[in-house]
Amino acid sequence: MMEATDIAVRTITWSDCPxxxxxxxxxxxxxxxxxxxxxxxxxxxxxxxxxxxxxxxxVGRGGAAFPLGLKLRAVRDNGRSAGGTVVIxxxxxxxxxxxxxxWLLRNRPHLVLDGLRLAAAVVGAEHAYxxxxxxxxxxxxxxxxxxxxxxxxxxxxxxxxTVAPGYVAGEETAAVHAINGGPAKPxxxxxxxxxxxxxxxxxxxxxxxxxxxxxxxxxxxxxxxRTQGTVLSPGTFLATITGANRAPVLYELPHGLxxxxxxxxxxxxxxxVRGVLMGGYFAGLLNRxxxxxxxxxxxxxxxxxxxxxxxxxxxxxxxxxxxxxxxxAYFDRENAGQCGSCFNGTAAMAAVAAALxxxxxxxxxxxxxxxxxxxLRGRGACATLDAATNVAATLLDQFPDEVAEHLDGGxxxxxxxxxxxxxxxxxxxxx
Numbered sequence: 001m002m003e004a005t006d007i008a009v010r011t012i013t014w015s016d017c018p019x020x021x022x023x024x025x026x027x028x029x030x031x032x033x034x035x036x037x038x039x040x041x042x043x044x045x046x047x048x049x050x051x052x053x054x055x056x057x058x059v060g061r062g063g064a065a066f067p068l069g070l071k072l073r074a075v076r077d078n079g080r081s082a083g084g085t086v087v088i089x090x091x092x093x094x095x096x097x098x099x100x101x102x103w104l105l106r107n108r109p110h111l112v113l114d115g116l117r118l119a120a121a122v123v124g125a126e127h128a129y130x131x132x133x134x135x136x137x138x139x140x141x142x143x144x145x146x147x148x149x150x151x152x153x154x155x156x157x158x159x160x161x162t163v164a165p166g167y168v169a170g171e172e173t174a175a176v177h178a179i180n181g182g183p184a185k186p187x188x189x190x191x192x193x194x195x196x197x198x199x200x201x202x203x204x205x206x207x208x209x210x211x212x213x214x215x216x217x218x219x220x221x222x223x224x225x226r227t228q229g230t231v232l233s234p235g236t237f238l239a240t241i242t243g244a245n246r247a248p249v250l251y252e253l254p255h256g257l258x259x260x261x262x263x264x265x266x267x268x269x270x271x272x273v274r275g276v277l278m279g280g281y282f283a284g285l286l287n288r289x290x291x292x293x294x295x296x297x298x299x300x301x302x303x304x305x306x307x308x309x310x311x312x313x314x315x316x317x318x319x320x321x322x323x324x325x326x327x328x329a330y331f332d333r334e335n336a337g338q339c340g341s342c343f344n345g346t347a348a349m350a351a352v353a354a355a356l357x358x359x360x361x362x363x364x365x366x367x368x369x370x371x372x373x374x375x376l377r378g379r380g381a382c383a384t385l386d387a388a389t390n391v392a393a394t395l396l397d398q399f400p401d402e403v404a405e406h407l408d409g410g411x412x413x414x415x416x417x418x419x420x421x422x423x424x425x426x427x428x429x430x431x
Contacts, residue, residue, distance in 0.1 A: 008249045009103065010265075017228050017254045020216050020236055021104070021111070021209070028140060031147040034110035038219055040152040046122045050076075053122075053214065055222035057234045061100075062090060062170070062207030063282060063308045063383075065233075065297045068214075071204055074194045076123040078202035086198040087120045087128040088179070089113075091137060091208040092163060092170035095280030096330070098311040100238035101208045103250055105130070105137035108212070109144035113158065115211030118218060120156050123204055128158045130208075131175045133165035167334035171382045172205040185336045186382035207309075209238055229255035233296035237307070243277075243314040244268045255296040262295065263314070272316045275398065279308020281327050282387040284394030285320055305394070319413040321406050324395040325353035331388040335380075342380040342388075345372055349392045359409040366403065370396055 009022055023029070034040070043049060054069030079085035089112055093101040104112055112130070120128050130141045142160050161179055163169055169184035176197045178184040197203025213235060217225050226234045233255035241262070242248045249266065263270055275287045283306035293299050300307045315323055328350040335342045352369040355361040373393035377386055396403060405411045 008247060010249055010251050017236065019252045021212055021238060022108070022250065022252050028106065029108050029110060031110055031144070034108075034114070039110055039114050039215060040117075040148070041215070041218060043118060043121050043218065049118060049214075049218055050122050052217050052222045056217050056225040057222075057232070058210065058213050058217065058225070059233070059297065060207055061209035061213075061237060061310065063095075063279065063306075065307070068206060068210055071194060071206065072119065072122050075202045075204040078195060079124055082196075082200075082202050084201050085123045085125040086201050086203040087116060087123060087125045088175055088193075088198070088203060088205045089116045089128070089130045089208050089211050090170055090172065090175055090205050091130060091132040091134070092165070092175065092184070093134070093309075094165070094167040094170040095282070095309050095311055096167075097240060097242055097277070097280045097313050098309050099240045099248060099250055100310060102134045102137050104208055104212055104238075105132060105134070106140045109141045110148070111212045111215060112141070112208045113144055113148065113153075115214040116158065117153050117156050118214045119204060119206060119211055121154075123202075125204070126155050126157060127198075128156055129161045129179055129198070130158065131161045131163070131179070133163050133169060135162070138162045167331070168336045168382055168384055174382070175205055176203060185338060188381055230296045230298065232298045233307075237310050239295070239310040239312060241266050241312055241314065243318075244272065244316045253295060257295045259293050259295060260291055262312075263291075266314075268314055268316070273314060274318075275315045275320055277313035277315065277323060277327070279306045280311040281330065282306065282308050282383065282390060284387075284390035285315075285324060285398050286394065287320075287398040317413075319357075319402065319411055320395065320399045321353070321402050321411065322357050322414055324391050325350070325357040327391050328353045328388055331384055331391070335384050336382065339380045339385070341376055342385040345376045345379075345385055346388045348372060349388055353392065353395070356403065356406045357414050359406060359411075359414070361407065363407065366396065366407075
């Protein structure tokens with residue numbers, strides 16, 4: 001299985017869009033190289049930086065696309081009456097089709113630490129964590145922490161916290177639960193971490209790519225940040241592109257890039273494309289209509305999908321039914337086993353999808369799966385069950401012809417037993 005440092009890294013220039021987050025090559029950036037580029041710039045005014053983050057419209061890059069400015073302000077305000085705050089840089093990249101967070105932590109750890117110390121300054125935290133499951137990322141960050149002195153981090157104490165990998169381990173309450181001494185599994189909400197997190201204190205849990213954008217906002221400001229992207233999805237984002245019988249590639253792209261232009265950059269003909277798996281596994285499947293879209297949160301929401309963590313798996317030779325069956329089997333294996341609705345629901349939908357792939361499903365089975373994809377939404381402690389319902393619903397809605405072929409036993413791909421993807425388009429091993 002391909003390791004993160006083996007992933008090809010590419011940047012593009014699109015409407016004069018120089019890279020902000022990644023650089024070419026597998027080498028790790030040390031402290032001297034990072035500071036030579038203006039890293040660890042002294043922070044004059046934390047309130048001013050918060051205003052720039054809010055004006056810049058930076059939204060989370062971990063999947064939910066929640067505005068970072070709102071999170072920062074909520075944690076800061078709650079911390080004033082709670083005796084302090086905590087900040088977590090979340091690098092536990094649970095999506096199997098994504099590599100961006102591990103690449104940043106392995107290759108640009110100081111960029112992440114710089115964003116972490118700025119976020120900590122805004123919310124008034126004296127204790128921060130870098131939360132990871134990848135051993136190489138943990139070693140890289142630990143080395144970076146050892147390189148930085150108090151003149152750059154001030155009184156901020158940074159600890160690297162390593163957990164076993166898992167799809168649910170990166171959920172924000174799972175991160176808090178693990179640091180508080182429990183298993184890396186989600187907990188009931190409320191309270192949410194911004195209300196009561198590590199040690200009961202208001203806690204900012206932010207994806208490492210999100211934090212990696214904050215030094216740019218500090219140096220250049222909100223206006224410069226918004227020169228790329230769209231009004232509602234400003235800036236650039238890291239995209240892991242897999243599938244299409246090609247090696248995984250990590251790109252830095254401006255939000256709003258036409259999907260067809262990404263395919264051209266990736267060397268895939270639009271004629272080859274049957275569909276995509278969007279947002280890692282979370283957002284489900286899209287058919288060839290994706291060819292007419294742009295890569296930004298507002299466009300994806302309009303078509304009932306999501307950009308998520310920026311992982312996009314291009315489906316060419318694989319049957320979408322087989323892909324959906326494989327992803328649902330993954331969710332069945334990876335659910336936390338804490339919620340009956342998720343434990344039973346993912347198993348039931350996975351069973352129907354596998355039966356459909358193998359030409360054994362009935363119309364009644366599919367009607368049940370469609371009903372489950374509606375009534376089970378929002379019923380788990382985390383988003384695993386929602387992700388499974390997304391996959392089930394989008395398979396039925398986006399690929400009705402392929403579903404009908406399977407009901408009639410007419411899919412040549414699956415009839416040949418060509419189930420090549422146990423965990424489709426996975427970019428790096430997580431176990």
